[in-house]
Amino acid sequence: MSVASPTPRQVGATAQLVDFIGRRDRRAEPATRAALRALTADTVGVAVAGLGTPAALLVRDWVEDQAPSGTGAPSGTAAVWGSASRLGPAAAALVNGTAAHALDWDDAAPSMAMHPAAVLLPTLFALAARRPVTGAELDAAYSVGSAVFRAVSEVLPHAVHYGRGWHNTSTTGRLAATAAGCRLLDLDGDVTAHALGIAASQASGSLANFGTMTKPMHAGLASRDAVMAVGLAHRGFTANPAQLEARGGFLDLFGDHDPRRTAALGERLEHWVTGWVDDYAIKAYPSCFATQRAIDAGLSLREELGAGVDRISRIEVTLEHGGTRPLRDTGPGNGLEAKFSLEYTLAVALLTGNVLLGDFTDEALERPGVAGLMARIELAERPPAEEPGHTVVRLHTGDGRLLVRDVHHSRGDSHRPLSPAELAAKFHQCVGRGPAKASWFDALHAVPDADEPRDLQTLLAGPPAHG
Known part of the structure; x- marks a missing residue:
């Protein structure tokens, strides 16, 4: 045997x-x-x-x-x-x-x-x-x-x-x-x-x-x-x-x-x-990552279309399979919910030419034109077999034009990183400006380079409030 x-x-x-x-x-x-x-x-x-x-x-x-x-x-x-x-x-x-x-x-x-x-x-x-x-x-x-x-x-x-x-x-x-x-x-x-x-x-x-x-x-x-x-x-x-x-x-x-x-x-x-x-991204915009590529597409379309969003008849947005999972399936009721609304963030990008922290207050939701443009945005997912990792935005105008953007890497993605100046500008938008804050940015940026053991807590606390 x-x-x-x-x-x-x-x-x-x-x-x-x-x-x-x-x-x-x-x-x-x-x-x-x-x-x-x-x-x-x-x-x-x-x-x-x-x-x-x-x-x-x-x-x-x-x-x-x-x-x-x-x-x-x-x-x-x-x-x-x-x-x-x-x-x-x-x-x-x-x-x-x-x-x-x-x-x-x-x-x-x-x-x-x-x-x-x-x-x-x-x-x-x-x-x-x-x-x-x-x-x-x-x-x-x-x-x-x-x-x-x-x-x-x-x-x-x-x-x-x-x-x-x-x-x-x-x-x-x-x-x-x-x-x-x-x-x-x-x-x-x-x-x-x-x-x-x-x-x-x-x-x-x-x-x-x-x-x-x-x-x-x-x-x-x-x-x-x-x-x-x-x-x-x-x-x-x-x-x-x-x-x-x-x-x-x-x-x-x-x-x-x-x-x-x-x-x-x-x-x-x-x-x-x-x-x-x-496989990392430092976000350029203060909203859910699932909105980032669509925002980039919207900003690019705005450059071609100009500020005349009234000419937009409808917009089709397709994400990868499962790409809508973190997004809201109803309209945002407050600024926090708006961070998870692709329709809202895309509308803001097309209307204003940027997406900033101030766009996510409750008051910002009432900006003229936002709700009307959001209603013209249709969101869908591609079938599972299709290529993942990109967002396609198709913008139709009332006179029959079709403008398309296909974004694979959003601004801030490791394949399309923020420049040192853009990274510093984001930091200062968060913490404020001034020589002390600029020095703090440089010191934080250098933390991974420390050859000798160091106590980080004083550095993490930042400069004194008056600085």
Whole structure:
């Protein structure tokens, strides 16, 4: 009787993540550090502007209300970016993450719906309050988190996960930020496995809350929970060390668990650890990423058409399959909801020649001509088999003309990046102008280049208010 050779046991998803996070033999890549320079300055900038939004103000007020009675505001070691306040690392991650996502002007990944920097940087900078860090350590940790974000999203897969209504920034973001934190603090494999298990049990976040204050809080909660997961695991707190692939684990609950995809996880992680530099975008406009290409198309069409939007009879917009998922299917009722209305953002681009922060107030919705133009915009998705990743806008005029724009990369995409001057201009639109703010931008931009360990909290606090 012949005996079949035993089949090698497949390495589980959690073990593949742990092995990837713990590797120390990767060569530093100049491209990742260059991308992180821009993302650091941009994310801090939009967070400082976001601190003034109702969502961030209420979260910060709640955090400060947790201080023992009679002691005033809570104190800690981690900076609330752009302010003199210090909080505990988890609380700071919650506030800064919420603020970074509050204006929907933070980074995005063109390949999949996610906002990596708005979750990863609040986590890493909060954990960096525990000890000085080098630019190389931040670069390695950020790249690990970026890879985990994308590779786990592929394994779910993202289309299934997002299609069920999960906000990937919040769900997979917790795992990615936890992985980044474990790398930054150089935790061993057993501790890292437990940290991932803890984070997986905290995962949540629904697309139904897009257009409300809860949506930006998703990023803050993901950052806070990552800090918590890392801290608890470091102290010996346990979770299932094979949580992701276990029955009833992360992949079962949030995706369509396929062992064949899981088997390729390690390969995808190694791809994305440097490949993420070709898959990030710094938004030019303060609205949902799904609107960005259409806005670019609208601005280009306006140049050809001129300001005579009254000549437009109708506009057809087609997005990739699933491209409308984060967008509103009804008209916006307030400025926050307008960030998720492609019809509104395209109408503003055609009417005004730009899309700015001031276009997302409740009052801006009443601008003459906006509602009428929105009513002439038709939105649709292309079939699944057609090429993803681009938006087509067809503008029909009353005299029979057809003007078409097909946008593959929006302004700010890594394939069409903002210039240094444009990046600085966005930063100053967020934080204000003046010599002190210009110096702050330069210093933030240089954070990934620090050769010696440094304390980042004073830098993140920004110049004094009078500066």
